[in-house]
Structure formats: structure tokens, C-alpha cells
Amino acid sequence: MSNTYFTLVYRVTQAIPTGRVTNYGAIADFLALGSARMVGWALNKCHGKGVPAHRVVNSKGELSGRNMFPSPTMMQEMLEQEGIEINNDKVVKFKEVFWHPGEHLDQDDYDYPHE
DNA sequence: GTTTTGACGGTCT
DNA sequence: TAGACCGCCAAAA
Numbered sequence: 001m002s003n004t005y006f007t008l009v010y011r012v013t014q015a016i017p018t019g020r021v022t023n024y025g026a027i028a029d030f031l032a033l034g035s036a037r038m039v040g041w042a043l044n045k046c047h048g049k050g051v052p053a054h055r056v057v058n059s060k061g062e063l064s065g066r067n068m069f070p071s072p073t074m075m076q077e078m079l080e081q082e083g084i085e086i087n088n089d090k091v092v093k094f095k096e097v098f099w100h101p102g103e104h105l106d107q108d109d110y111d112y113p114h115e
Numbered sequence: 116g117t118t119t120t121g122a123c124g125g126t127c128t
Numbered sequence: 129t130a131g132a133c134c135g136c137c138a139a140a141a
Binding site: 023024025028035036037038039040041042043044046053056057058059063064065066067068069 | 121122123124125
Binding site: 005006028033034035036037038041042 | 135
């Protein structure tokens with residue numbers, strides 16, 4: 001199983017429940033990547049991978065990656081469609097909709113296995 | 116092979 | 129409290 005750092009990010013991102021969001025640092029810390037940038041980079045390639053990258057925002061709850069989407073507003077629309085309120089390109093009640101990785105997943109199944 | 120950038124986070128000033 | 133800098137690893141030019 002090719003468990004590259006972005007593959008792990010894909011798994012966690014896909015594991016994010018509907019109506020929930022998470023941030024790069026949480027995923028990076030969960031996967032022990034060491035850098036939130038790796039997560040953003042992995043999600044940068046998510047196009048066509050079926051990865052709900054729109055559920056991943058920065059620590060401030062801002063849709064930092066909206067500019068990378070086909071349409072900057074698409075990300076907001078998708079989040080609102082999932083029941084997440086967006087105001088000024090930011091997630092309303094971010095802490096309430098924040099999804100903590102690892103607390104609902106088996107890290108043993110997501111962390112670097114046997115390579 | 117080297118340099119710069121990248122959807123970030125945390126800490127220092 | 130707000131702004132600036134550094135750190136992280138990887139890929140593309």
C-alpha cells in the first residue's frame with residue numbers, strides 16, 4: 001500500500017464527516033507530518049481524487065484554499081450546502097464544526113503502517 | 116543539482 | 129493585541 005504523506009491526508013480528509021471541518025495543523029499533527037504545509041500541498045493535488053478538500057481550512061477557520069478551487073465561491077457554497085455557515089469566507093462556529101482527527105479514527109490505521 | 120514557492124502553524128518581537 | 133519571522137518537507141522551474 002503506497003502510504004505517501006498525501007495518501008494519508010486523503011484518507012483523513014475523506015474521513016471528515018459531512019457538516020464538519022478540520023484544519024491543516026490537526027491533520028499534520030495526526031499524521032505526524034511535521035508541517036501543515038504538507039497537508040495543503042497534498043490537498044493541492046486532490047483535484048480529481050474525490051477528496052473533500054473544501055472541508056479543510058486553516059487554523060483561523062478561513063477558506064484559505066478557496067482561491068485554488070475552480071471557483072473561489074464554490075468552496076463556500078459546498079460548505080454551506082453541508083450545513084456549515086460561512087461568513088466573509090470564514091467558517092462560522094468553527095470550533096463547533098471542527099472535527100478532531102484521530103479522536104474518531106484509529107491512528108494505527110492511518111499512521112505510517114509497515115511501508 | 117539548486118532555488119523558489121506552497122491551500123500553514125507556532126512563537127517571538 | 130497585532131505583525132513579522134522561522135520552521136517543515138516536497139515538488140516544480
